[in-house]
Amino acid sequence: MQYSSLLSVVLFLPLIGAIYAGLFGAKAKALHVGVFNSLCVLVSFIGAVVLFIQAWHHQSYEKYLFDWIVVGNFKVGFSLMLDNINAVMIVVVTLVSFLVHVYSIGYMEHDAGFNRYFSYLSGFVFSMLVLVLSDNFLGLFIGWEGVGLCSYLLIGFWYHKTSANNASIEAFVMNRITDLGMLMGIILIFWNFGTLQYKEVFSMLNNTDYSMLFYISVFLFIGAMGKSAQFPMHTWLANAMEGPTPVSALIHAATMVTAGVYLVIRANPLYSAVFEVGYFIACLGAFVALFGASMALVNKDLKRIVAYSTLSQLGYMFVAAGLGAYAIALFHLFTHAFFKSLLFLGSGNVMHAMEDNLDITKMGALYKPMRITAVFMIIGSVALCGIYPFAGYFSKDKILEVAFGMHHHILWFALLIGAIFTAFYSFRLIMLVFFAPKQHEINHPHEAQNFMLLSMLPLGVLAVIAGFFEEPFFHFISQVIPSVGEYLVPLALLISITTIVVLLSIAYAIFKYKNGITSKKEGGFLYKLLLNQYYIPQLYQGIAKVFSAIASFLHQVVELKIIDAIVDAIGRSVFVIGRVFRISQDGNLTSMLRFMVAGVLILLAFVAFFGR
Template sequence: MEKFIYIALFAPLVGSLIAALFSTQPKTAFTGWFTSFMLAVSMYASLNLLHFIYTTDTILQITLFDWIVIGNLNIPFGFVVDHVSVVMMTVVTVVSTMVHVHSIGYMEHDKGFNRYFSYLSAFVFSMLVLVMSDNFAVLFIGWEGVGVCSWLLIGFWYHKESATWAANEAFIMNRVGDLGLLLGMFLIYWNIGSLQYDIVFAQVSTLENSTLVWIAALLFLGAMGKSAQFPLHTWLADAMEGPTPVSALIHAATMVTAGVYLVIRSNELYTLVPEVGYAIAALGAFVAIFAASMALVNNDMKRIIAYSTLSQLGYMFVAAGLGAYWVALFHLATHAFFKSVLFLGAGNVMHAMDDELDIRKMGGLHKKMKSTSIIMAVASLALAGIFPLAGFFSKDKILEAAFNADALVLWGVLWVTAGLTAFYSFRLVMKIFFGEQNYSNEEHHPHEAKNFVIAAMIPLAILAVIAGWFEHSFVEFVTKILPTWKASNLNHSTAWILILITSAVAIFGIAVAVYKYRNSGFSKNWETTGIYKLLSNQYFIPKFYENFISKPYYAISVWMWKVVETKLIDASIDGLAHFINKLGVGIRPIQTGNLSSSLRLMAVGLIFGLVFALVLSVL
C-alpha cells in the first residue's frame, strides 16, 4: 500500500508542475483536464488507503528521507496514514477533484487559465503534506504551503487592487497565528527533544501543567490564524476576492480546516489541559453566533457563505474543545461537502449574472437555473441541519456534546446560532432563486452552467445528503485512535428532546426566511436601525483595526524611516565614512616616501608610545 501513499501525495504536485510549464502560454484546456485527472488519481489512491485501513486497522508510515539531522535534532521528512489523516485525505481529494473540474468551466475565458490550475493543484498538494505529516516540522511545511498558495489564489487577479489587498491581509494575518505555532513547536522540542507525533504524545503527560498550558495555547494560536477565529477572522470574508472555486477549496477542504485538524491531531495534549479546551470551546461558540449574526444582513452572496464557514468552524472548535474530537472531525467532513456545493453554485450564479454579487439585484433565477437552484437548496438544507441530510447528524452531535458537558451557555449559544444559520441560508436561496426578479432582461441574460460543471457538483450534493448516514461506521473507525466520546449524561429521551428542539429552531428559521423573502422581505426601515448598521459594518472591527492598528503602525513606520533610519542610522554611518575620508586626506601628506621623514615619524611615535606606557604603569 506504500505506493498509494506516494500516488495520493505527489499526483497533485505533478499536475501543478506540468501546468506551470504552460503558465505564460495562452489558455489550453489540457492543463485543466490534466490537473483534474491527477486529482482524480490522488482521490482514487486515498479511497484505496481508506478501504485498506478500514478493513485492516493498519497504520502506514513512510520516511522519504532524513531532513534535518543536527546533534540531537533528528527530523525525517515522513508521513503517516492513519484513521484520522486518511479521512482528511479523502475529504480533501474528493472535494478538490470536483472543484478542479468545475473550474474548467468557471475559468474558461480567463487569461490566467494555465497559471490558475498550477496554483490550485499546488494548494491541494500543500494541504496533503499538512494532513499526512508524521511530525510538527513537516506539518509546518504544509501549513506554510497552503498559506503561500492562498496568497497566490486570493490575489490571482493581481491587476485589481482589492484582490492584492485581500491576499496580503490573509497572508499577514496568518503570520500572526503562525508565530504562535512556531513558538509552540519550539516549546515541544525544548521539553521533549522531538517533534515526532508518536514520541511527543507518548511523553507529553510527563510535562508540568503550566508547560502544557503554554504549548496548547500557542498551538491553538496557530489554529486561530489558519481557521480565522476571532480576532484573526477579518481576512476570511475579504478572501472572497479570489475566483469562486478557490473559495470553495479554501472554505471546504483546505486551509481553514487545518486549524481544526491541528487540535484534533493534538488531542492527547488538549485532553490533559481541559481548561484550555474549554476556552477553545467558549471562543468557538462566540465565533459561531458572531459570524452568523453578520451573515443575517450581508448582501454579498459570497460573503454570506464565507460568514457561514466562519460560524461552522466555531461549531467544530466547540466540539474539539469539549473533548468530542470525532464529532469535530465528523462535522468537518460533512461541512466540506455542502459548503463546497454552495460556493460552486455561487460561481454558477455569478457567471449567469455577469459577476454580480449583490443578492438584492437577483431574484427569480430558479426558472433559468433549475439545476443550480435545486443543488444549492439541498446544500442549504444540509447546512441548516435538517433531517436526514448530513448536517443534521454532525451538528446535533455538537449540541449534544455541549449539553453533556453541562456547558449550558454554550449549548444555548449554538442553539440560537442553529436558527440564525437556517434563516440566513434560506434568505440567500430566496433572494437569488425564488424572490421577486430585481434585474432587467436587457442588462442580464442568466443561463444554466455547462453540463460537466453541474456534473462536478452532483457528487458533492449527494454526499451532502448521505454522508451523515455513515455516522456509526465513522465513529467506529476514527475512535480507534481518537478518544471515544459518549453522551454519558444523556439518556435516550433527553437526546431526542434536544434533537427535536434543535430541529424546531432550524425549521422555524427556514419558515421565517421563506415567508419574508417570498415577496419583498423586511421593511426598509430596518436598514436605518443601529443594530443593522452594526452588523452590516462587521461590528466596526475592520475600522477599529484600520484606525488603531494599521494607521498607527504605518505612522510609526514612517517616523522610524525618516528619523531613526535616515537621520540616525544613515547619518551616523555616512558621518563615520566622511570622518575617515577626511582623516585620510589629513594624514596623506606624511606619506612622502622620504626615508628621513619616515624615520623621524617613527621616532616620534616611539617616544609617544613609551610615555603612554610609563603613564599607565604609574597609574
C-alpha cells in the first residue's frame, strides 16, 4: 500500500464504524458495535503512527480523492495532505479517540442508546480527521461543520432531558453564529486569491492588500472563537457537560475545542502577516485563561470544574499562537490532550461511583475505594498545574516564558495568576472528592471496571512523560512553522517563581479543604459572581428575552392588527365589489344593453379626449 493511500484508510475507517453502528442504532445494545468501532479507530491510530513516522523522515503526502465542486473553471477537489502539523494532530486525535471508545464500552453498557452513541462518536472522529487532513479551506470547513453537528448530537444524546436539549441547541446555535464569520473569511480568500488550497493561498500573501488580510484573519478567528469557546462565545462549553462524560473527554481533549487553535496554527503565515490580529488573539487568550480559571475556583460541579480548566488552557494556547509561538501552542495542545482526557475519564468513574452525583461537596473519602482513579486524577491535576516532571510543566511554562521573553509582561502576569488559580481549583477538587471527610450516603462506592482503568493507563503515562518529547517535538515542528528559539531567552529564575507560587497554591488548597468545606463566604458577592459565571448567561438570556418580546410585539400588533387587518380589508373590499357587480348581472337583456351603450360612450369619450 502506498503511504498516500494510507491517508484514506486513516480517514475513512471511523466513518465505516459510524455507519456500521448506525445500522444497529434503533436496536438493543450490541457489544460487537462498540468493539468494531474501537477496532476501526485503533487501526486508524496505527495508520496515523505510520504516517507520523514518514513525516518524521521528511516525507509529505497528498491524496486527491475526487472533485468536490466543479462550476465552469472553478474546481475544488476533496483531497488530503500530510505534513508535520497534521501528523501530530492525527496521532493525538486517533489515540485519545481509541481510548475513549474502549472506555465507553464500559461506561455506556447499560444505556439503551449504546449503538447510537458509537455511531455519533465515530462520526465525530471522522469529522475531526476531515478537518485536520484536508489541504484546503473548504475541506476544513466541511470537517468543521461535521464536528459541530456531532457535538450537537452527543451533547443532546439523552434527549429526554430538557437540560441536555437546551445545552445541545446552545452549542449548535453559538457555533453557527461564529461559523458565519469563518465562512465570510473563506469567501474573501477565494475572492482575492482565486483558490482555497493552503499552499497556493499562503504563497500569495505578500502580494495581497494588507487590509484584506486583516479582514480575512479576523473572520477566520471569529470561527475559531466559537469552536474553541473563547469569550464571549464561551457559555456553551460548560453546559456541554450534559452529554455523556466520555464525550466531554473527546470534545475537550482531542476534537472540537482544539479545532480553533488548529485553525490559527494552520493559518500561521496569515496571522504572522497581521500583527494586530495576532496580538488581539493573545490578549483575549490571556483574559480567557484568567476568566475560565476564576470560575472554576468556586464551582461545585465536578465536570464543570474540569470544563472551565479546558476554557482556561485554551486561553494559554491562544496566547502562544497570538504571539507567534505556534509550535508552543501545538505542543500545549499535544500535552493537554492527555491529562485533560485523563481527568474527564476519571470524573466519569467518580460519577458512576456516586450514582451520577456531581457535587464535589457531597463526596469525600473516595480514595480508599477508588485508589486507581484517585492516582490517575492526581496525575492529571499535577500535569494541569504544570509541576515538573509532568507534561504540563514543559508546555504551559513555555507559554509564560514566551510572554515574558517578548516583554508582554501584563499577559505574563495574567497567565501567572491563571496558573495559581489552576493549582488551587485542581487540588480543591482532589481534596473534596478523595480526601475530605465523607459527605455522601453511598455505602459501597466502587472502582471502575478493569478494562476502563486500563484504557486510562496510556493517558496517565503520557501525562507524566509527554513533556520529555519537547526537544524532538520542536525540532520536528520547526521544519514547517517558526522556531521557538526566536522567542525564548534564558529564564530559569522565572520558571522557579512560577513553580514556587503554584506549589504554594496547591499547599493552600490541601490545607484549606482537608476537612471539607469550612468557609462561610459562600454568600459573598464575589462568590456569587464567580458561581454565576459573572452573570453572562443571565445577560444573554435577558437579551434573548428582549428580542423575544420584540418578536411577540411585532406578531401581536404589527402582523395581526395591521398587516392581517389590511389583508382582510382587501379581501372584504373585493367581496363587496363582487356583490355589487353580481347584482348588475341579472340576465335582463334591457339592462345589458344599457351597460353596453354606456361602455361604448365611455370608450368614445376616452378616445376623443386622449386621441388628439
